[in-house]
Amino acid sequence: MAAAEPVAVCPPLSLYIHVPWCVRKCPYCDFNSHAIRGDIPEQAYLNALLEDFDQDLHLVRERPIETVFIGGGTPSLMSGDFYRQLFTRLRERVNFSPGAEITLEANPGTVEAGRFDSFRQAGINRLSIGVQSFNPDHLKTLGRIHDSQAAHDAITAARNAGFENFNIDLMHGLPGQTPEQALSDLRAALEHGPSHLSWYQLTIEPNTEFFSRPPALPDDDRLWEIYQRGGQFLRAEGFEDYEVSAWSRPDAQSRHNLNYWTFGDYLAMGAGAHGKVSLADSRILRYWKTRQPEAFLRRIGSRTAGSEAIEAEDRGLEFMMNALRLKTGTSENLYSERTGLPLSSIAVKLESLRAQNLMSPTRLQATEQGQRYLNNLLEQFL
Template sequence: MNPQAGTPPPPLGVYLHLPWCVQKCPYCDFNSHAPARADRRADASTLPAIPHERYTRAVLTDLASAAGPLQGRRVETVFIGGGTPSLFPPEAIGGLLEALDRRLGLTGDAEITLEANPGTVEQGRFHGYRAAGVNRLSIGVQSFDAGALRRLGRIHGPEEARRAVRAARRAGFRRINLDLMYALPGQTTAQALADVEAALALAPEHISHYQLTLEPGTPFHSRPPADLPDEARLLALEAACRERLAAAGLTRYEVSAWAHPGEACRHNLNYWRFGDYLGLGAGAHGKLSDPARDEIRREARVRMPGTYMAQAGTPAAIAELRRLQNGDIVLEFMMNALRLAEGFHRDDWRRHTGRPTTLFEDRVAEAVTDGLLSDDGGRIRPTQRGWQLLDGLLQRFL
């Protein structure tokens, strides 16, 4: 008997990708694009011109094409990422959310997150985003050190970040995440802690605290910045910041995510718990389950915005469509679940995948013996050592 038959599909989220930035940061490997030179305005105090109306129409066409098989599954979370989504006017964001509600239906308590840049121009839009239905902001601060921000290629300064948070509060945002990097070029433990203190002073509900990594294909990868921390300094930085964040009452519920009680990002939790999500926009990825067919598939849209706008809603806009086999499912499930402090329960595996746990039990047992996982018979969790060696731990499930 098909072990998934008759069971409901997992929770559904939607990821909307808006791919433009004022300029591309040298560490960023996301699908983001600076506007064409002809579209950049000479006055640096204004936003660059981007084809937001045409792009919004393309996303709506994409949604209309994709929504059919998802009827009856209401959307629990929406994440609007990029790029810099706050380059889009509130009216465009509102139109996208209205279409999602009309086509699929948003739950009454849907979490709707928008990524925002601390630049002063965008702050005036926060009231509009809130009125459009956005109820959570993720602000890309990265650092409160002016020199570090310049080396990272950021276009804002520390005070702009502080003003952005205050403006978001005035606009009515009760849930705010701050993105914060550590292991920056030349960064000392004291400097990393100073960034954490500056973030805590703004009282965000959530902090994403993650290591600067040199991703293939980025300028930082081809020309690494000088004085990156070695492993000993990296561990010292991470430990000191971890201790301070915990002392402030935040809980580390995922490798790089800290939250006050009840403030974990529900959209990201859905990823890590192997939930479903529809990806719309240039380069957007999605993962969708069909229990009736005993099928889990991954899909990705074409990456280039111009190509996406021309092809949205047609088969040509789907750059990748892959039906996961058992080995794929084991690896992808573990890549997500073992990022979480809670790990996963064997019942979660069976419910979300419809597969037997025998597919991974021997490798879990080996990792428990090596001190990388704990296993109480039902729930499997990463240890602190397992988190520190997460890449190696995941290799065991290839």
């Protein structure tokens, strides 16, 4: 493997902020989320976030923040004033690019109309609304705290507050779900005119309630029918699947996720958050924050729990695992810019995959056949 060369172009910089609390842990969720016990310590968490961020300012390297994603947990449990204070203090420390995309995850059942107004006033300009399903039985199975009407009401309230750029999260392949029920969820979502849909298949993950007591999921034939019919419907409605489970209207892709998938940099902020940054000495570092909320609050100074370098021999796989999720892939030039490695380091593998019609001859992009065998394709870069 060729030695890493200096990264010629500094990657764009995003910021991920994690809010770890939720009302109730969903049985399928393997994220760092913790059910609320008492009141959320908003001011203490704000102070801890900023104190920790100050320890990471050297990682910014004078770059502006291009995108922010606030995930959880349930970030919409926090008040608008919390986010107003947070972004006021962040802007005192770093620059934000004009038109920076700032996304907040919001769950129906945790917000009222006035709170959406306060989120907008705090500078949040995009929402990701975690509906998962509009079907009452499926919502109950998934352990969601909202019903179908609450989901519709939350989306309507968000639109009335001025949010035109918003994503709706939906799951498919749910226990007992039929293709028609999956299509019904999609139709209900599109009634609200979203710019983006995250439509992803339910998977059973370790350390979840579903892993301990797995529900009966649709078989492969039904999953394929759901995916095919749902995809046909969304394309007919003007949506494009620009990534494995992400659908958007033209020019409404998630800029934050695009930065992940093109091996950009992102700072980590909050309990259990993960970051990835390119350093001035050409190293690429992955790091993560203290996971437990109580421990995060108690720490003084840096809350970084660990870090590891992404070595030169691993960067090709890391880059391709992300880039090949995108339907259009990336340009060949981006490989060197983001990994610090010459394209020649993967030239032999590329030639072989292109000869098998698994990758495009001119881009780092999986062909239609390559998308079908994506896992096997990626194994070639190990």
